[in-house]
Amino acid sequence: MGKIWIFPLVFLMFLSCKKKEAEVAEADDDRVFLTFQDMPKVAPVNENVKQILTEWKEFQELRSSFDVLFKATNSEDLTLAVEDLVEKEKALAESTYPTMFDTAKIKSRQRVFKTFLLKIQASVADRTDVYGPMKEMLLAYNAMRKQFNVIENNKLDLKSILEKS
Secondary structure (H helix, E strand, O other): OHHHHHHHHHHHHHHHHHHHHHHHHHHHHOOOEOOOOOOOOOOOOOHHHHHHHHHOHHHHHHHHHHHHHHOOOEHHHHHHHHHHHHHHHHHHHHOOOOHHHOOHHHHHHHHHHHHHHHHHHHHHHHOOOOHHHHHHHHHHHHHHHHHHHHHHHOOOOHHHHHHHO
């Protein structure tokens, strides 16, 4: 008599496990909603740098695409925003830099920014966590903006100093 009760219990246990697997599969199909509240804020630039960056069309397009990225609420929006950012970054890399910012310091920070941007693109494609790469990308973007300020604030003319020596 005890054996009769074991078979229905085992059957119910297998049935309940199948139901949980189906729920997990349904959860994977749902859209993933994103929030950017814990992300670093975009670093400010001083007025002189802001004026130079305003005249740099490709940088302005990158910045406007950056604003769209923060409005993404699900994975599809994020995919489109990241693809747009990658295209704008390519245009920025191929553009003519303002003479003040045409230095290896800015270009190297831009490459780091591009690296983390591509890392986000891969995370979105693989459906893995995007928050880590997103935070790294924002830190790289802020480093580039801070370097704009450093270059503008540095008024030393190294060529003239080295020529006098």
